[in-house]
Amino acid sequence: MPAEYKGVVPETEHARETDLGFARIDIDRARRTGDPEVVFGEGKTPEQVVATLRALHRAHPDRAVLATRLSDEARELCRRELSGAAVDDVGRTAVLGPPPAPKGSVAVVSAGTCDLPVVLECVATVRAFGSRAEVVGDVGVAGLHRLLAQRERIAGCHVVVAVAGMEAALPSVLGGLIGLPLIAVPTSVGYGWHLDGLTAWLAVLNSCAPGVVSVNVDNGFGAGVAAARIARCAGPGAV
Amino acid sequence: MPAEYKGVVPETEHARETDLGFARIDIDRARRTGDPEVVFGEGKTPEQVVATLRALHRAHPDRAVLATRLSDEARELCRRELSGAAVDDVGRTAVLGPPPAPKGSVAVVSAGTCDLPVVLECVATVRAFGSRAEVVGDVGVAGLHRLLAQRERIAGCHVVVAVAGMEAALPSVLGGLIGLPLIAVPTSVGYGWHLDGLTAWLAVLNSCAPGVVSVNVDNGFGAGVAAARIARCAGPGAV
Amino acid sequence: MPAEYKGVVPETEHARETDLGFARIDIDRARRTGDPEVVFGEGKTPEQVVATLRALHRAHPDRAVLATRLSDEARELCRRELSGAAVDDVGRTAVLGPPPAPKGSVAVVSAGTCDLPVVLECVATVRAFGSRAEVVGDVGVAGLHRLLAQRERIAGCHVVVAVAGMEAALPSVLGGLIGLPLIAVPTSVGYGWHLDGLTAWLAVLNSCAPGVVSVNVDNGFGAGVAAARIARCAGPGAV
Amino acid sequence: MPAEYKGVVPETEHARETDLGFARIDIDRARRTGDPEVVFGEGKTPEQVVATLRALHRAHPDRAVLATRLSDEARELCRRELSGAAVDDVGRTAVLGPPPAPKGSVAVVSAGTCDLPVVLECVATVRAFGSRAEVVGDVGVAGLHRLLAQRERIAGCHVVVAVAGMEAALPSVLGGLIGLPLIAVPTSVGYGWHLDGLTAWLAVLNSCAPGVVSVNVDNGFGAGVAAARIARCAGPGAV
Amino acid sequence: MPAEYKGVVPETEHARETDLGFARIDIDRARRTGDPEVVFGEGKTPEQVVATLRALHRAHPDRAVLATRLSDEARELCRRELSGAAVDDVGRTAVLGPPPAPKGSVAVVSAGTCDLPVVLECVATVRAFGSRAEVVGDVGVAGLHRLLAQRERIAGCHVVVAVAGMEAALPSVLGGLIGLPLIAVPTSVGYGWHLDGLTAWLAVLNSCAPGVVSVNVDNGFGAGVAAARIARCAGPGAV
Amino acid sequence: MPAEYKGVVPETEHARETDLGFARIDIDRARRTGDPEVVFGEGKTPEQVVATLRALHRAHPDRAVLATRLSDEARELCRRELSGAAVDDVGRTAVLGPPPAPKGSVAVVSAGTCDLPVVLECVATVRAFGSRAEVVGDVGVAGLHRLLAQRERIAGCHVVVAVAGMEAALPSVLGGLIGLPLIAVPTSVGYGWHLDGLTAWLAVLNSCAPGVVSVNVDNGFGAGVAAARIARCAGPGAV
Amino acid sequence: MPAEYKGVVPETEHARETDLGFARIDIDRARRTGDPEVVFGEGKTPEQVVATLRALHRAHPDRAVLATRLSDEARELCRRELSGAAVDDVGRTAVLGPPPAPKGSVAVVSAGTCDLPVVLECVATVRAFGSRAEVVGDVGVAGLHRLLAQRERIAGCHVVVAVAGMEAALPSVLGGLIGLPLIAVPTSVGYGWHLDGLTAWLAVLNSCAPGVVSVNVDNGFGAGVAAARIARCAGPGAV
């Protein structure tokens, strides 16, 4: 790396947040609202992940720091080096530090076990961002009775995240059953030609149920951030 | 048109079926099975449509001849010139001659009134090809109770044609409720960016319900042909 | 239309909501939450639009009924036939009956005047669905000072709807400035090859700001429904 | 996996079918019609595949259970652990338990040896779903005489499944020769730029032969389910 | 138009060929081989078309000048102003001056009457470029007997041009029957979702018959140029 | 338009530039560098175009104001209402006020007359942005001698804009002949299936000549802005 | 493999050609014209490749048999097991038996060394199919002088195959320089985003030079077959 680039690349994400006066406001807001620091693991070495998590945790010992999209090696190193870290091998996340007291609740609904990695990335995000997550699995539209049986449980939350691959019919059916804010996460799950999730993506954007919003394919993190922000405004008396 | 092309272009579709000995077998099969002659109206003048229908009817006075994708002008001329023709302005079809006695029945199911042109093209085709058509409309997945209320009626048929635009969730939900052969017709209906039906097309091909087959976007005719062929083999005692 | 189809096609949307006992719950929920009846104008004749609005208004005289995507002719007929209707020629909407008392507020932010039709469709929807709408226009990212000048005003709302065409950079910049729930509406506005909004669509789904959710291209209605549902849960003391 | 997710993920597919009273009807229908239980192998460990097959077989010892898309390891474990399982390495399927007595017959027609995996997945499915499968291979359209020589044999079945890659001309040629219900399976087979089967997919959906229906690329399973359902209704005296 | 652009835009195509010494060689080659001057009508006014044809004809009175893609108005003006011009309303071409004595022959084969405009553009081009054109129409693959009946006639030519829309199976079937050089012209003809000819285009490029080459969608002119160049080298004794 | 939107929509572009202190710097920079005010005509009424041009001209009487993408009606009104405006019907531009003294020069090179609208939009932009434009037309790669004959003239400029449709080979050939900064403008010109310019767009971005940069399809304006900015830094003594 | 499939899958390609009386005509034609038997290596085991080549060579000891798309292992086994086989590691081909005496000649022209595999597959095919191949490499359009220096050599052949990746400008430039039949082979060669050859593919199909035909991306074999068929008809006295 050329010499002059040194100093431009921040050693940790934390550095980005503190080396400018302007940014302090953001940190204050984060503490107030429950938004945690986040480390995206994709393209980082295990050592970088661990070092960043450690530095952020030292700066914010009283609230959770979240890491997502961790490789097998990164998760293993987190387990070994960061005592107290909660590491999830399916959702590929790690959390260090205590999650905030949850405000409001998010129903994370999905059709099949194939969508579990996305579901669990979303769940970890919702909790780190300060809300409660209710997991409602195995309720695909091809077995409607299973979905109808969970209707009341879902309706008791403040926001719904519908995780769905293949033809992604779940958000439309849910949108017709329940009047809550509904975030669809199309997934790249499928058994044939589904264009890496384009099918599911197009489907959720063309849902016949009004008011369905969506995030990128497989983006459980993005849906979790949005859902927690919405659920939190439901106040302390939620669920 | 250059002189030497004359004679190569058939005057009527009927000509194609009789000027070669080989083809007579097909005509026999058609009479036996109830497959009618068909005139595709797209790209034909009103006069060509009427002349072809008249010639085919004269050759087969005892069974229906079907014309599809007729322009406003073509349908008007059919009404004026062909007494006894049944012309449908929504499905854009015309039928001349008596339909065959129906064998078996086809449930043509759809979500909204926007899909009506495709539904009615399918209905006219099913009847001309020798089966009964049951229309079950307004049962979109965003209002599940309406669909569930029609379940028994649909299950009483021999084949299901599910016509669906937007995110086309209907075939998947139907496929989970009913074990009949199921043909999905994606439609180019939608209120936003749906890529002229690509969304619906991808959705039905990725249905989580096993055994769903499909035809091209808006192809009510193709679905009707396939459905009638299947329903007819259910024998004379059907419904 | 074949005789047996009569009775299947509902005369008005209202019919759909009352002919089944199951649906009454939805109506009750609607009255409680402020979700209005909606008439999609696309593909409907002016007469159908007016008749449906009138029937729905008679059934719910105490709250607003919304119609969207109205043609020039439909809007003209609404003005002539429906006294008291609020008709907007830019947003192509009509509202009949009193809007509910607003709960919470939505900032509808956009870059240019070309996006006005989408902005105003969203605004009418937000109000009909029971929330307040703040319009913040002309704050494109190529003139950052204009956006920064409106920052406080936007941050004072409960939800942000960012309407953006071309490369749709606005949601990302907003997402970095303000921690509210943020719904992006990509628009098909552009001066060159932008694939009818695909560019904007892809951009908002790949926003570098976490938690941005989106709706279909030009879907101001969908964004309005989602935004109002979120803003309403902020309680009666909002703004 | 977080503790609260336990209990939501079903241990076996069978669990899904019996833990709800509603589902018993489906099981009864399955027994009546011959629809077997199916295990999709994609994304499952060899141990999961074997455990699920064993549990389903115990619940339904008198009829076949089908597993598809099995990895090399999963097929090896099936052979070692499940005595009596019929494992096919080309079609990547396993069947445990006796197939139902076949009703009707399905001609599975293909052009080349490259399509064999799809052909054999379809064949195993047809048999497990209760119909007879006739394999007619090596009849590509570039060698028309081979196809014409098999015409009578194909016409003697009740349904045709046409498996075809590259430009997928086979279904169109077959559709012109034989009047049976015809299901096309586009495959991702090709020697150059064919977009992973898009070429074949578009081709079968635009077939000039009326009534051709299709499934997703390489989906021999889906075609087999649909074909068997159609062929079975041809009654016990078939072939 | 700014003043300095004058003089850069050539008044006629002919000007391009003669104002540079370099180009004279091309003209000599053209005279020797039979390549005519060509005027592309798209985007030209009727007056421009007629003026260019007249100028080129004056420069080359002894051989044909070809104009393609002519609008209705342009063809009408050609008829009125250019005595002796052969104008074809289906192929949208005009030819002025005597065609060269034909060398070799080209079979222009097509499935349906919808492809006639492309067929006739190709025919006019083949003749103007110095070869004979045999039109073989109405031989779609869904009626194989018609194609087989024309096999000898096609095989008697030196090159085959196969014009085909929808799923474009014709070139593959022809390629298996006849060993001649074969140029496929995909057309944008179809009754459903065919992506303006992409389906046919992909199909011909993935033909299972080796040695099939192709031109752009609907490009009868390009195929005609290539076919004539190939056929001409078959020598004076052809056909 | 709802009442509260008034005042948010600026009356003229000029308003955007002056109502905030921050913006004055930009205006100063513009005066110093020669960047003019620009009015995009697309989506504006003729009256809006004329009013905006007039207001901007009044604010900057000493330098040119440019309007692009003007409709036939807008150009007619400009001619009638704005004395002194230079209106170009091919490039669809209007310029009001004296262009700045040119610094440096830009060669605008193109293959055919079809590309003229893009060429002339670029020329008007280059001049309004303060540089000289040399038009070099009719130098397509299929007639290489014409291009080679203009080589010296092109090499005498400071920047090259290569406007090219169809397969857009021109920028690559130019890039190999001349070492100047080279901006390619793909155009949507073509005679067959070219996907509205995608072909040309992909081609210029994959040019085998290093250092070719590009703008959007048909974007003569964008290329003109970039070219003028580059050419101007070549100093006052240019050409 | 299920037992009943045995006998349907041919042991060798040769079996396909002799087990039907109809096919003998093809064999006779092949002997007369010089078309060899071909083995596509993709998806075949090294043992299958060698066995098939050996069987075909035994059936036709007096003329070449060609194998293409051979894996490293297959080529190694060919070298070891088939004495006398000519194996090319760059073009990935093997030839067994004497090539026919060449008739006519084909110029195989390319821009860079990256295209060599496609060039050499084409060369081996041209020779096995009975024509002479002239390789003209390293003549990319970004270095026009190198192409111009080879012009006479190319023009001395009967057909041109232009192999080109990236923006594929070579066929257009060649088409303007030389009046021979010209087959373009787009290649998937490129240094950035070129969509696996789509860029080159679109470019050659939109060539501004009339009469350019093309084959699939990287399909040197297909171009070789077509080129040889054309070149052979130029008679025994060629070159």
Next chain:
Amino acid sequence: MPAEYKGVVPETEHARETDLGFARIDIDRARRTGDPEVVFGEGKTPEQVVATLRALHRAHPDRAVLATRLSDEARELCRRELSGAAVDDVGRTAVLGPPPAPKGSVAVVSAGTCDLPVVLECVATVRAFGSRAEVVGDVGVAGLHRLLAQRERIAGCHVVVAVAGMEAALPSVLGGLIGLPLIAVPTSVGYGWHLDGLTAWLAVLNSCAPGVVSVNVDNGFGAGVAAARIARCAGPGAV
């Protein structure tokens, strides 16, 4: 490799530049302007890379030779074999020989550390092509304050290269802040469905800031060549 191909494939790039008299002009131009020889590493063996660099360096000992897209093995061999070579493992480049004295300066601006490989490829190219490169990293639009803090530094250069992945909003924001020539490099960086950089590519081509030009996805080399050519014409007194 067939014997006749020998001699056509150049041993080194240098050979291409000197074996034709015509090319000497290019070499002279290169020496005059500072354009170095370049070796593209993709598809070359480590030995080929080292041999070519060595040969080119011997021919031009007094100026830099640049190699790009080097594999790990190639870079290792460069380090071992070429003393004095500057090898960059992130940008994957090697430079041999002294870079020219820089003229003008280029700001290479990027949002995140993921874009570093593209940034550093661009930096090495800018320097080898004779200009100065200023790296400005970590200034993504979601943290606007960081970008605003670097504004003056960027504005002090002569050209801006904006490297941006995901939704690529950076060039638009920069284009609104700074009036310099601006080259955007879309990158294939992203955390979800971004179509390998298509999102960023479409975004930069639809930038709302006028005058933004772009290169292919991840093409830091191309941007560097263009930027250096522009910056160099700013004269010796730059920065």
